[in-house]
Amino acid sequence: AQSVTQLGSHVSVSEGALVLLRCNYSSSVPPYLFWYVQYPNQGLQLLLKYTSAATLVKGINGFEAEFKKSETSFHLTKPSAHMSDAAEYFCVVSDISAGYSTLTFGKGTMLLVSP
């Protein structure tokens, strides 16, 4: 089965600082990877996804992630944090080991942005 590991349950940054949320995956086959964001009391929203095309993937709200096979990583970055970025971020892998596609979620990283 495929899995993802997110390093750090909480990450704190100042407004305007670089955001870096770490994710490593475990997969015996080329993975399809996603980052989802969950704002307080809201549902999950797709930020971006990697589906084996370009290794650098750009998403909404200025976020991007780079797929690095050699490091089995898919870290999420944003050059300059905004207060509105405060939310929980989930690294997700699309797992087909059951014979159909389901999403396996990391534990999540809460991003805190201070003024």
Add this chain to the structure above:
Amino acid sequence: GAGVSQSPSNKVTEKGKDVELRCDPISGHTALYWYRQSLGQGLEFLIYFQGNSAPDKSGLPSDRFSAERTGGSVSTLTIQRTQQEDSAVYLCASSLRGGQRETQYFGPGTRLLVL
């Protein structure tokens, strides 16, 4: 077009009662998923429907849980004889055909509290 909708948004029930949670997927999406988000377990997959069929029900936590989908559209997740450990946010998602690369679109969730 409309996104995934779920009802009720909040449900408070007494231990031992039955509850029904409803999901209305995006029109035209054949794949429908139920997930559960709880403090201790994070986000976990429950069940997948392709059309009206669920090929695998092993993700359901216990035999008190059941789900159905009718007309290839609306799905109902039923929990019988609710227990306090069933308290969680139940999320529904849909995708066009259930492919591994496809985005799953999530509803806002039903927050269930069992007293």
